[in-house]
Amino acid sequence: MSAFWQTWMKLWCLSACLAGVILAGAGFEATSSLARLYFVSLNGPIEFSLDANVRISLVVLGAVMIGWGMTFWTAIYAANQLNPKAAKPIWMMLTGSLFCWFFIDSSLSIYTGYWRNVIPNVIFVTTFLLPVLRSGVLTK
Secondary structure (H helix, E strand, O other): OOHHHHHHHHHHHHHHHHHHHHHHHHHOHHHOHHHHHHHHHHHOOOOOOOOHHHHHHHHHHHHHHHHHHHHHHHHHHHHHHOOHHHHHHHHHHHHHHHHHHHHHHHHHHHHOOOHHHHHHHHHHHHHHHHHHHHHOOOOO
């Protein structure tokens, strides 16, 4: 993978971590404004109540997103240290795990009435697939 695409992937991983920070920020009223803005953008101008149950769910989800971004960073770094043939299974597993998340998250978002959540999901998957497909790491 070229240096350009490696930098792209680092930024992609950081975006997952940043999303996690925003969600985890809902844990405190003083830092919940970005999480509120995110959910209002997904559902329109509705009442968004951050009770204790929602707060802990968003804090846990935020922590998972941060860990997910860091895990992808580590796996991508490792894959980029290998020769293309040895790296291909790692890229396939990363891509498969992302699609697993995408289909579960997007399907349940639509089912529960939060269909707008599919929009950032598509952007997230697309910005992962672009360097993966353009660099040819799945075909080498």
